[in-house]
Amino acid sequence: MSEPCRGSERTQAIVIPLLSVGLALFLVELTKRGGLLPITVPAPSQVAMSFAREYDTILYHLLPTLQSAAIGFAVAVVVALALAAVATLFKPAKSPIYNIAVVTYSIPLLALSPVLVVWLGQWAGGAHHHRGPGRLFSGDRRRHPGAGCHRPPAEGAVRRAVGEPPAALLVPVGAVVAALPVLRPEDFGGQRRAGRHRGGMGPVPSAGWA
Amino acid sequence: MMAYALFAFNVEQVWLTVVTATLCAIVAYGAVQALERLVVPWRVERNL
Numbered sequence: 515m516s517e518p519c520r521g522s523e524r525t526q527a528i529v530i531p532l533l534s535v536g537l538a539l540f541l542v543e544l545t546k547r548g549g550l551l552p553i554t555v556p557a558p559s560q561v562a563m564s565f566a567r568e569y570d571t572i573l574y575h576l577l578p579t580l581q582s583a584a585i586g587f588a589v590a591v592v593v594a595l596a597l598a599a600v601a602t603l604f605k606p607a608k609s610p611i612y613n614i615a616v617v618t619y620s621i622p623l624l625a626l627s628p629v630l631v632v633w634l635g636q637w638a639g640g641a642h643h644h645r646g647p648g649r650l651f652s653g654d655r656r657r658h659p660g661a662g663c664h665r666p667p668a669e670g671a672v673r674r675a676v677g678e679p680p681a682a683l684l685v686p687v688g689a690v691v692a693a694l695p696v697l698r699p700e701d702f703g704g705q706r707r708a709g710r711h712r713g714g715m716g717p718v719p720s721a722g723w724a
Numbered sequence: 725m726m727a728y729a730l731f732a733f734n735v736e737q738v739w740l741t742v743v744t745a746t747l748c749a750i751v752a753y754g755a756v757q758a759l760e761r762l763v764v765p766w767r768v769e770r771n772l
Binding site: 553554556565568572580 | 725735736737739740741743744748752
């Protein structure tokens with residue numbers, strides 16, 4: 515009795531969002547053709563035609579960009595889990611780490627990213643990366659054509675330490691994935707309820723005045 | 725590519741890169757969710 519209802523709910527959960535997106539795109543297309551949108555907002559059909567025209571360029575840039583994002587994600591996961599382990603095993607470190615994490619999380623990424631680009635340089639995937647924007651940030655490529663993107667010392671040190679992607683990604687991510695099933699909910703301060711954890715981060719650390 | 729399109733005022737290409745980045749983010753979220761269900765089976769979703 516309940517199976518058809520579940521199937522219907524799943525269908526609705528897929529169909530309704532797709533219809534909503536399609537309707538929104540249709541309205542934007544009509545509005546653009548009516549001349550009601552500024553030149554900075556193209557019609558969806560123009561974006562689609564741009565994809566048909568430049569899909570090779572998109573694919574060319576996609577892999578190095580995804581590699582860089584995956585490296586950043588892997589580093590973040592390893593550092594975050596290491597800090598969480600320290601905070602769990604060494605109780606006096608819990609409050610400082612928690613406070614630093616909250617302050618760091620509150621910094622807008624939009625403001626931080628240009629600073630990181632200047633500080634760390636352009637994290638390029640290799641000499642084949644960036645036909646376009648790479649030239650904007652690494653001016654020395656004109657003086658050394660074919661030498662690849664300029665890599666700052668910090669990036670070189672990290673790459674020497676962890677190796678070249680994507681093989682280097684398998685080590686930290688694999689270690690994290692292998693370690694997670696071993697952990698129990700109780701390790702994170704949660705309570706086991708009928709074999710299931712209710713989610714969340716466990717009890718909130720008590721404030722100093724509580 | 726997005727920065728290049730911005731500086732070149734190539735509006736269609738800017739939106740194309742935005743759409744591509746959004747699709748990549750959706751796929752990445754789905755991959756992480758699948759991985760989470762696999763390796764953290766005791767964590768269940770909460771409905772607000």
